[in-house]
Amino acid sequence: MSGAAISFSGQLINLFASVILLLAFAMLAQRRVMPLINLFALQGATLFLSTVVVAVSTGQHHLYWSAGLTLVLKVIALPLILHRLVRRLYVKWEVESLINIPTIMLVGIGLVIIAFNVALPISQLSDTITRGTLGIALATVMLAFLMMITRTKAIPQVVGFLSMENGLFLAATSATYGMPMVVELGIALDVLVGAIILGVFFFQIRDQFDSLDIRHMERLKDL
Amino acid sequence: MDMDFFVLMLAIPLISGLLLTVVGERAWAPNLNIIASLGTFLSSALLTVGIIANGPRFAFGELFFIDSLNVLFVTVTTFVGLTTSIFSGPYMKNEQEHGRLTVPRLRLYKSMFQLFMFTMLVALTTNNMGVLWVAMEAATLTTVLLVSLYRTPASLEAAWKYFILCGVGLAQALFGTILLYFAAERVLGETGNALLWTHLIDVKGQLEPTIMALSFIFLLLGYGTKVGLAPLHNWLPDAHAEGPTPVSAVLSGLLLNVALYAILRCKALADGAIHGGFAGNLMMGFGLFTLVVAAFFLSRQKDVKRMFAYSSIEHMGLITFAFGMGGPVANFAGLLHMTMHSLTKSAIFFAVGHATQKTGTQLMEHIRGLMRINPLIGWALMLGTLAILGMPPFGVFAAEFMILTHAMKHHPWATPILLTALGVAFAAIFGKVQPMVFGETEAKPLPHAPAITPVFLHLALVLMIGLYIPPYLTRWFNEAARMLG
Numbered sequence: 001m002s003g004a005a006i007s008f009s010g011q012l013i014n015l016f017a018s019v020i021l022l023l024a025f026a027m028l029a030q031r032r033v034m035p036l037i038n039l040f041a042l043q044g045a046t047l048f049l050s051t052v053v054v055a056v057s058t059g060q061h062h063l064y065w066s067a068g069l070t071l072v073l074k075v076i077a078l079p080l081i082l083h084r085l086v087r088r089l090y091v092k093w094e095v096e097s098l099i100n101i102p103t104i105m106l107v108g109i110g111l112v113i114i115a116f117n118v119a120l121p122i123s124q125l126s127d128t129i130t131r132g133t134l135g136i137a138l139a140t141v142m143l144a145f146l147m148m149i150t151r152t153k154a155i156p157q158v159v160g161f162l163s164m165e166n167g168l169f170l171a172a173t174s175a176t177y178g179m180p181m182v183v184e185l186g187i188a189l190d191v192l193v194g195a196i197i198l199g200v201f202f203f204q205i206r207d208q209f210d211s212l213d214i215r216h217m218e219r220l221k222d223l
Numbered sequence: 224m225d226m227d228f229f230v231l232m233l234a235i236p237l238i239s240g241l242l243l244t245v246v247g248e249r250a251w252a253p254n255l256n257i258i259a260s261l262g263t264f265l266s267s268a269l270l271t272v273g274i275i276a277n278g279p280r281f282a283f284g285e286l287f288f289i290d291s292l293n294v295l296f297v298t299v300t301t302f303v304g305l306t307t308s309i310f311s312g313p314y315m316k317n318e319q320e321h322g323r324l325t326v327p328r329l330r331l332y333k334s335m336f337q338l339f340m341f342t343m344l345v346a347l348t349t350n351n352m353g354v355l356w357v358a359m360e361a362a363t364l365t366t367v368l369l370v371s372l373y374r375t376p377a378s379l380e381a382a383w384k385y386f387i388l389c390g391v392g393l394a395q396a397l398f399g400t401i402l403l404y405f406a407a408e409r410v411l412g413e414t415g416n417a418l419l420w421t422h423l424i425d426v427k428g429q430l431e432p433t434i435m436a437l438s439f440i441f442l443l444l445g446y447g448t449k450v451g452l453a454p455l456h457n458w459l460p461d462a463h464a465e466g467p468t469p470v471s472a473v474l475s476g477l478l479l480n481v482a483l484y485a486i487l488r489c490k491a492l493a494d495g496a497i498h499g500g501f502a503g504n505l506m507m508g509f510g511l512f513t514l515v516v517a518a519f520f521l522s523r524q525k526d527v528k529r530m531f532a533y534s535s536i537e538h539m540g541l542i543t544f545a546f547g548m549g550g551p552v553a554n555f556a557g558l559l560h561m562t563m564h565s566l567t568k569s570a571i572f573f574a575v576g577h578a579t580q581k582t583g584t585q586l587m588e589h590i591r592g593l594m595r596i597n598p599l600i601g602w603a604l605m606l607g608t609l610a611i612l613g614m615p616p617f618g619v620f621a622a623e624f625m626i627l628t629h630a631m632k633h634h635p636w637a638t639p640i641l642l643t644a645l646g647v648a649f650a651a652i653f654g655k656v657q658p659m660v661f662g663e664t665e666a667k668p669l670p671h672a673p674a675i676t677p678v679f680l681h682l683a684l685v686l687m688i689g690l691y692i693p694p695y696l697t698r699w700f701n702e703a704a705r706m707l708g
Contacts, residue, residue, distance in 0.1 A: 121433050122402065125409070141398065145391065157387065164394050171398060175405040180418055182286075183353030187397070190360040197364055198386070201371070205383065208376050217380035220461045 009057035010129045016050035017133035020170060021112070024143040027163060028108055031096045033155055037082045040159050040166075044074030047166050051173055054130055060177045062184075069188050070169065078162060078195055085199055086155065091212055099150055108143050115139035122175065130174035137174055140167030154205060154212040158198055165191055228273065229282050229289065231266040232301070233344055235259050240337030243330065253312045256333045260301070260308040263340060267301040270294065275699055281350070281421075288350035288421055291699055292706040296347045296484050299562055303476045303569050304340045306677035310573045311336075311469035313671040317580050318467065320670050328372055332467070339365040339473065343481050352418045355485055356393065356400050359449065362478060363389045370466040381461035388458040389449055396445025396485075402438035403492070406430045420488055427495025435496035442489045443505060449482035451536045452509045452543060453516040463532035464585065468576030471528055475535040476569035480561055483539065487546060491708050494549070506547030511640055513540030518644040522651035526585045527575055530655065531568065534611060537648055538564045544637070545626045546707070553629045554704035560622035563685055567610045567619060570681035574603040577673040578659070587655050592664030601660045603678040608656045610685050612649050618688035 023043040030036045048070045055063035086092055119135035126134070144164035151157050165187075172179050179187075202212060209216045239259035243252060271294045274280065279290035289297075315332065318324045324332075342365055346358035363386070371382035400418070407417040410429045416422045423430075448455040463471045486506070493502035517537035524530035542564070545557035577600045582590045594601035610617035623645070630637050688696070 118437070122405070122437065125431060125434065126405070138398075141394070148387070148391065154383070161387070161390055161394075164391070168394060168397050168401065172401045172404075175401060176408050177413070179353055179401065179404060180351075182351065183357065183418065186354060186357030187360075190357055190364065193361070193364055194390070197367055201367070201379075201382070201386070204371060204374055205379050208374065208379050214383065217376070217383060219377060220380055220384070220465070 009053055010132075012053050013050055013057075013130055014132055016046050016053065017136040017170065017174070019046045020050070020166070021136050021139055021143075024140045024163065024167070025105070025108060027159070028104055028143055028147050028150075029101050031099065033086055033094050033153070034083075034092060036156055036159055037079055037086070040082075040163055041075055041079040043163060043166055044070060044079070047170060048075060050133075050170070051178075054173055054177065057129060058177060062181050063173070063178050065181060066169075066173075066178050066184050069184060073188055073192060074162070074166065077192065081195055081199060082155065082159070085202060089202060089206055089212065091153075091155065094153060094155075094212075096151060096153060096156065104146065104150055108146055111142040111146060112139040115142050126175055128174065128177060130177070133174040134171060137167050137171035140164075140170060143167075152213055152215050154202060154214055157214070158195075162191070162195075228266040228270040229287070229348070232263055232270060232297075233341065233348075235262045235266065236337045236341040236344065240334050240341060243334040243337060252330070252333055253315070256336065257305075257308045257312065259337055260305040260340070263344075264301040264305040267294075267297050267344075271298050275695075275702075282348075285350055285416070285419055285421065286354070287348045288419075289348055290706055291702040292487075293347045293484065295558060295562070295699065295703050296480055297344060299480065299565050300340070300343055300347065300477050303473065303565055306573075306680060307469050307472050307476075307569065308336070310472070310576070310674050310677045311467075313674050314469060314576055314580065315467070316671045317669050321580075321583075323373055324467075331368060332372055335365050335369050336469075336473075339369070343477060346481050347484060350419050350421055352400055352403060352420060352423070352488070355488070356397055359396070359446070359482065359485060360390075360393050362481065363393065363449070366462075366470065366474065366478065369470045370462045372467050372470070373465070375465070378465040381458075381465035385458045385462040388455070392445050392448025392455060394445070395441045395448075399438045399441030399443075399445055399489070402434055402441065403489070406434040406438060406496070420492075423492050424495070427492050430492070430496035432497045435493055436501060439489060439493040439497070439502050440505070443486060443502075443509070446482045446485045446489070447509060447543075450479050450486065450543065451513070451539050453513040453536070453540070456513065456517070456536050459536060460529045460532040463535070464526050464529040468528070468572055468579070471532070472569040472572035472576075475532065475572060476565040479535060479539055480565060483542065483546075483561065486543075487707055490546070491706075494708055500549070503547045503549045506543050507634070507637070508547075510540045510542070510544030510547055511637060513537070514544065514644045515540075515640060518648040518651070521648050524651075524655075525587060527579065527587045527590060527655075527659070528572070528585055530587070530652065531571055531575065531611075534648065534652060535564070535568055537644070538568070538611075541623070541626060541641070544641075545629075548626075548629060548633060549708070550629075550633075551701070551704050552625065554707045555700050556622050556625035556629060558700050558703055559688075560619065560626065563618040563622050563688065564611070566681040566685050567607055567617070570678045570685075571604065571607040571611060573674075573678045573681075574600055574607055577669075577675075578604060580669060580673075582664070587659055590659045591662040593660050595664055597673070599675045599679075600673065603675065603682065604656060605660045606682050607678070608652060610682060612652060613645065616686065616689045618685040621689050621692075
């Protein structure tokens with residue numbers, strides 16, 4: 001493969017990675033639940049594209065499989081499940097009220113800087129064409145974490161949780177061209193089962209609290 | 224021959240778990256639960272005998288690896304699983320009569336219990352660090368619905384907290400595993416072998432120290448969340464207090480051990496790659512901090528199951544500290560303490576379960592006069608408490624004594640902290656258990672007589688090991704401690 005081709009696919013991968021990070025910020029700022037799920041699906045789609053580009057440019061066959069897994073699970077299955085849940089739970093128009101978006105954005109930028117610094121020594125040791133995206137992957141994980149902390153509704157918290165999975169997946173592709181197949185299949189199975197269990201769980205929570213606002217759930221304390 | 228026992232040990236809980244989901248609640252379902260647990264225990268015992276006699280071996284190619292270390296965890300897991308299933312028979316029937324549980328939920332309980340055993344056994348025996356992560360996550364998923372079994376607001380809150388906190392924790396562990404794979408791939412190449420522990424341990428000296436240090440931090444934080452290391456322990460008291468008591472017993476006695484086992488396997492790799500005891504020091508620090516935090520939270524507890532959950536955190540801190548010190552003696556003490564803690568703590572939860580059923584409350588100030596209601600339960604709780612507080616002649620004392628003397632010799636600065644925390648814990652727990660056991664009461668007898676045998680079986684084992692450790696066990700524990708380096 002010529003040097004120009006590598007640099008082109010490398011640029012494409014970097015572009016997709018930055019789109020993923022941008023989407024992570026967009027999710028952080030999105031107050032409504034339906035657009036949030038769509039953003040999550042979009043992030044999954046970008047992840048799928050970036051994995052395909054890595055697979056094509058490196059010739060790693062098992063990456064096609066993991067790209068397929070991403071497509072099926074994160075672009076189709078999970079958003080569908082979440083959409084159904086939102087409709088069945090009648091929380092379609094729910095809006096988060098208690099978040100101060102500018103402050104959260106600033107904290108998010110700080111987290112990105114930290115993530116890049118943590119990832120720097122590792123990317124220097126890596127020789128994959130994707131090494132530059134490791135910092136972005138870690139930043140996506142941290143932004144998803146921040147989203148989980150700042151949200152008070154159950155579904156956005158779960159979307160944050162799944163978005164963290166996206167970041168971890170990106171990290172696996174960028175540092176090592178993906179994990180061994182048996183592990184990736186296992187992780188996919190866990191995510192799917194987890195989503196189904198959470199679905200059951202949402203109904204239990206709503207029946208008990210008449211809402212999916214987890215601020216109702218602050219009774220268990222030690223003081 | 225041993226391999227067949229291994230397959231049986233994994234197959235029985237998996238198949239019976241699925242079977243219990245399908246067949247529904249029949250009269251024989253509790254018996255099937257016990258028989259399956261008995262089968263799992265027997266096959267694991269025969270597997271153990273074979274491993275100790277013939278040394279470590281692989282199964283299913285190199286996917287599973289069983290040595291004297293994980294076989295110890297496996298035996299404890301299947302044994303406590305068996306006694307818990309015996310205990311839960313009458314306990315769950317009583318809960319049903321009290322109207323706290325319905326028939327479909329009992330079915331959910333039994334099938335999830337067996338699947339939980341399956342995921343733990345996979346986590347303990349797998350050779351692949353990635354599969355270990357997958358099994359740990361699966362163990363969380365199977366227990367979430369068990370914690371929320373009562374569907375009360377408090378139990379839902381506890382289960383939600385458990386899911387989210389452990390999910391986030393395990394996400395850190397997955398990142399650590401990715402970094403581990405990255406470090407390994409540079410040495411072992413792009414084969415599927417780069418996450419196999421037996422391959423990693425052979426090349427541990429060549430793994431890049433910077434990456435391994437970062438990887439170990441993430442793995443320790445991730446799996447440490449599940450062990451209940453402070454300050455990541457918040458899910459633990461809630462999940463223990465709000466779930467059904469058999470679930471508290473297996474969470475405390477087994478799941479925490481499995482997470483600790485994951486950390487120990489990672490530490491063995493990190494120790495080889497990073498010099499200067501980085502991993503050990505980190506574990507000692509976390510362990511001590513956890514011990515102190517838990518000891519001081521103990522005295523504020525009003526709920527009896529919550530209090531013993533904090534006691535589990537405290538002991539996990541001490542065990543993590545012991546493994547952090549490293550070396551044959553401390554590792555031996557850590558393994559011994561872990562085994563003793565599992566047996567004692569599950570026995571205490573069994574006794575507490577019956578006590579709360581009889582008095583109808585988990586609040587300690589309303590539980591009084593257990594000795595009058597049922598002397599066996601009263602004695603079980605008293606003896607169990609004395610054992611867990613490290614009173615001689617119980618086995619916990621032997622383990623704590625070894626940890627303390629080892630710490631005095633090699634890390635004298637830690638001794639006053641250890642002694643203070645243990646003293647505070649003693650005062651807090653003993654002061655609260657004593658009036659619960661003695662005192663006056665007017666509680667009524669239960670419709671189903673409690674299964675008291677498991678409690679005394681556990682306590683008898685703990686007592687026996689406190690007085691006399693058979694040479695067979697000593698050899699086994701020594702061998703396991705050597706595996707840890």
